[in-house]
Amino acid sequence: MLYNRSLSVLFAVLLLGASQTAVSDLVKKSSSGICHPPESAHYSRTKAFTGFESVASCLASGGRMPKGLSAPLSLENSTDYQRKKFGHGWDDSDGDCQNSRAEALIASSTTSVRFSDPRRCRVTSGRWISPFTGKVIQNAAEIDIDHVVPLKWAWKYGAKSWSDNKRESFANDMNNLWSVELSLNRQKGAKGPEEWLPPAGQCQYVSRFVRLIKTYDLQPPSDKLTTYRNLLKQHC
Incomplete structure (x- = not known):
């Protein structure tokens, strides 16, 4: 019984840690369409936002990077630009x-x-x-x-x-x-x-x-x- 209880506690701690990690890595898309990753200077001040799991998914929704930050190189090189x-x-x-x-x-x-x-x-x-x-x-x-x-x-x-x-x-x-x-x-x-x-x-x-x-x-x-x-x- 004690063993099962310990497992339950450990599982809850792991879930909490995963949840905190997910929240800390959240990319915030502001109402003006700017994608703020955690390293953005305005990250903590952005209260009204739509959350995304990655910069890539935020940009794909039509968002843009804040001033002073560029998209990861892999995203810059893989563009869906078309002349039309x-x-x-x-x-x-x-x-x-x-x-x-x-x-x-x-x-x-x-x-x-x-x-x-x-x-x-x-x-x-x-x-x-x-x-x-x-x-x-x-x-x-x-x-x-x-x-x-x-x-x-x-x-x-x-x-x-x-x-x-x-x-x-x-x-x-x-x-x-x-x-x-x-x-x-x-x-x-x-x-x-x-x-x-x-x-x-x-x-x-x-x-x-x-x-x-x-x-x-x-x-x-x-x-x-x-x-x-x-x-x-x-x-x-």
Whole structure:
């Protein structure tokens, strides 16, 4: 009888310990959608929350990391980003047959552009000065429309939790689009300034990048923000 009672007490202690561990490891998702793991500075102050067993499950629900903390590397490398999450290609929101690419080319050309058709839908030539090199480009086929803040980068640091409409607006925001060489845009890919800088115009590029992430309240970790500040001091 005493042996059975001891087992019962031991089992209760083990259950209590497991329960305390589970509570201490709980990830708190605040009402503003921020996932606070125990190491978050605001963890103890977050009283109204939805609990998750892991950072991964909290992020998967549409949450985002707090400022100064980044998701575990394994989560950053395994993303469910897809281009279609930001709309299906270039948008023509006003229905004038000129999509966002055409409008970006028209807006950034230093001369009147030429079109391939009477309806003035597709731009074929103009005069563009690449912000990446200062090179003058006249053939529209040699130009990519670059997202200053890449869509995949934005997805990782906050856009995942946005509405479809907000993501599509971001992808077609003229402030986030500029005309650059095909080769350099492909070289840049989904990198931010912490991984890639253009051959020229670094100040303009980093300044614009930082303004956009502030405008859209994107939340890169603090080490990246420190890098951007240092780059601005160095190049501006």
